Amino acid sequence: MYTTGTAFLEALQEAGVEYIFANLGSDHPAIVEAIAEAAASNRPIPKVLTCPNEMVALSAAHGYAQTTGRAQAVVVHVECGTQALAGAVHNAAKGRIPVFIFAGASPYTQEGELKGSRNEFIQWIQDVPDQRGLVRGYVKYENEIRTGRNVKQLIHRAMQFAHSEPRGPVYLVGAREAMEETVEPVRIDVDQWQPLAPCALAPDSLQALAADIAKAKRPLIVTSYVGRNTQAVESLIELSERWAIGVLESVPNYMNFPTTNPLYQGNQWNEPGQNDALAEADLVLVIDSDVPWIPLVSKPSESATVYYIDTDPLKQQMPLWYIPAKRAFRADAAVALAQLNDALQAQRWDEAGIDTRRLHYARRHQAWRERLDALESGRPDVITPEYLTARVRAALDDDCIVMSEGISNYQTIVNHLQRQRPGSLFTSGGGSLGWQGGAAIGARLAHPGKTVVTLSGDGSYMFAVPSSVHWMSRRYEAPILQVVYNNRGWKSPKLSALAVHPDGYASRAAADVIGVSFDPPSDYAGIAAAAGGALGLTVKHPRELDAALAAGLRAVRQEGRSAVLDVWLPEL
Known part of the structure; x- marks a missing residue:
């Protein structure tokens, strides 16, 4: 039979999912049956990997997506498995990692009214008032599968959310009765469910930013995760090297900029002291950073001009967050940096000032490197x-x-x-x-x-x-x-x-x-x-x-x- 469970696996295959990191339970008979049926009929579905622990399952999907950009699937057991994901859901949310998470739910019938009705004592104990609420504060999208007739649309919509910036985890639940429903196959045009196109800087914003960078004496770029996109790293290197702009990392999550480059000014974490490069900058361009500095101990000077670029410049999941930016832009780092490299070509530059700045940053970098080498x-x-x-x-x-x-x-x-x-x-x-x-x-x-x-x-x-x-x-x-x-x-x-x-x-x-x-x-x-x-x-x-x-x-x-x-x- 072609069930919701069958359509579920088929939709994941259509969405390009290669692996299902699975920690199965009593709520997954329809999926287990569909997996076995696919094997018997030689029908392609994502490879199912047994994961004895939910934290490891979601972390594995995290690592896969982090190094490829492609969301994988995690299947866990009702609210117990969902709660066991807690720390890993936090990491995926804060790290902006696309992951598709599915959890079963306790059956909603108990006298055999529908196939999948309750037949184990645990299904009463695991019935909780708001299972989706356990992760609502961390996922970009959450919903319940109520019928197999639109399960493919729900999965492709969830994946569209997961892959659209700012990326993140998504969560669906489905009770046994809904997953056992016999349905007619539905064909989906996956091209209609693509992630949103990356945002660019508006022309007036781009020109204002480029003009301020060109007239700055000591411009500095601060980043934490521009390295999520390798193309953005290449554009950042081009920008820094052409105009002799220093780069400072704050709590780096990726390889954002080569640490051996003479324009690299080190990185800051929780050290209790003012960062010299940040203090002396007259213009600071923050690109892709949740915590560009800790103002209690280290921050730009009061006279510095600060610009901020991020796909989530409002930090909508952070109740307390602000930096003193002249302008903040919602834009993709790779797109914005490419735009900025082009726009800066048209600006008037003091080439002697660029050379002086390059030498200054190189000397600071060399002194920093010598201190590290000694250790x-x-x-x-x-x-x-x-x-x-x-x-x-x-x-x-x-x-x-x-x-x-x-x-x-x-x-x-x-x-x-x-x-x-x-x-x-x-x-x-x-x-x-x-x-x-x-x-x-x-x-x-x-x-x-x-x-x-x-x-x-x-x-x-x-x-x-x-x-x-x-x-x-x-x-x-x-x-x-x-x-x-x-x-x-x-x-x-x-x-x-x-x-x-x-x-x-x-x-x-x-x-x-x-x-x-x-x-x-x-x-x-x-x-x-x-x-x-x-x-x-x-x-x-x-x-x-x-x-x-x-x-x-x-x-x-x-x-x-x-x-x-x-x-x-x-x-x-």
């Missing part, structure tokens, strides 16, 4: 985060994909990894830990010929549910290398406490006293070996590090299995 020498008997990252850099080629969830070492990873290729470095874009394991699986599935590496703290590694990650890695032949920056605890909560109470009791207390110690630590390498046959190595001395990295890469590239390097850093 990479490390210590003779202890592995420092800077030394570890430098050795990872030496072991990787620029074609590798790196998923960073270093938290307290985020800045160290960006500074010392020195990624140059757009699309080679990613963070979740959100604030819920545990993304990197599943995301690496998704990235590896999307790019089977590439080496995928995760760099994470020990806390992030545990949040990622490594038992599920490594089971999936082995089951679906998606080997990854994970490097754990193990300081035996949660360093970030301690740093946050010290930022508010620098001389308080917490500043003098041991880690176990304030509840952030993981000592004695779990056997992180052993978890991966037990769950997925991974190579697991614990590294405690600098002289062991290069050999361990080589062994880990050999396991991934030649042996076809994952590897985990549990690298011990100084204890927090």
Whole structure:
């Protein structure tokens, strides 16, 4: 029979979905039957991957979409599975990642009135007043499948929302009775469900911005995630290099600008001090950044002219957000930067001023780089985060994909990894830990010929549910290398406490006293070996590090299995 479940899978296939990351339950008989029927009749549907944990499932879809731009599907069990997605939904929403999420719902009949009626006790317990409300604040679109007669239209509409800027997750639910309905097949013209075209700068806005940039003495660009689009990175490099405009990253989520470029002015996170490049700028162009600076400690001068470009310049999901911008524009970064490069050609420039500015930024960059290089020498008997990252850099080629969830070492990873290729470095874009394991699986599935590496703290590694990650890695032949920056605890909560109470009791207390110690630590390498046959190595001395990295890469590239390097850093 051709049911809503059949049409559901067919619509996902039409929409270009390659994988369904599935955590199935009692609410999915129609989908399970349709999967089996498709296999028996050799009818194409997206490949169904078993995901033992929902966080890993959605993180895998996140990583796939993040590295390709194409939304994949996640199927979970009623409101329980939906709640288990919570942190991953936050990450997809804040990171603007297109993902299609479907959850079943408890049957709405109980005496056999319709096929799929309640026949298990759990279906009363899992019937909640507002299942869609669990994710309403995080998804771009949510709806309920009430009949199979328009299920394809609902799915293509949801995907259109997911892929239109600002991108994000979408959520559909469907009860068993609706999914079991026998329906007539419907043909859909997918060309009628394309995402909205990217926005451009209006001509008058473009000319005003170009004129102000041309007359600025010390223009600066601030970005966080322009690297979501590799074409935008190329246009940003062109803009910066032609007119000698400095680039400062704020909480970078991607490889936005080569960190070795002389115009690169470093990056800022939570450090409690004024950024010099930001302070001296007379014009600041913010492109694609949720938090371009933290005004309590670092901000542009009062006299600086600020412009802002983003696909969501109002930050509609952030109740408290504002920056002192002369103008804010809703526009796609790649389109706007291409426009700006053309418009600046027609402006009158002081070429001597450009040369002076180029030299100034190059000197500042060189001094910044020399300070970082000095940190990479490390210590003779202890592995420092800077030394570890430098050795990872030496072991990787620029074609590798790196998923960073270093938290307290985020800045160290960006500074010392020195990624140059757009699309080679990613963070979740959100604030819920545990993304990197599943995301690496998704990235590896999307790019089977590439080496995928995760760099994470020990806390992030545990949040990622490594038992599920490594089971999936082995089951679906998606080997990854994970490097754990193990300081035996949660360093970030301690740093946050010290930022508010620098001389308080917490500043003098041991880690176990304030509840952030993981000592004695779990056997992180052993978890991966037990769950997925991974190579697991614990590294405690600098002289062991290069050999361990080589062994880990050999396991991934030649042996076809994952590897985990549990690298011990100084204890927090």
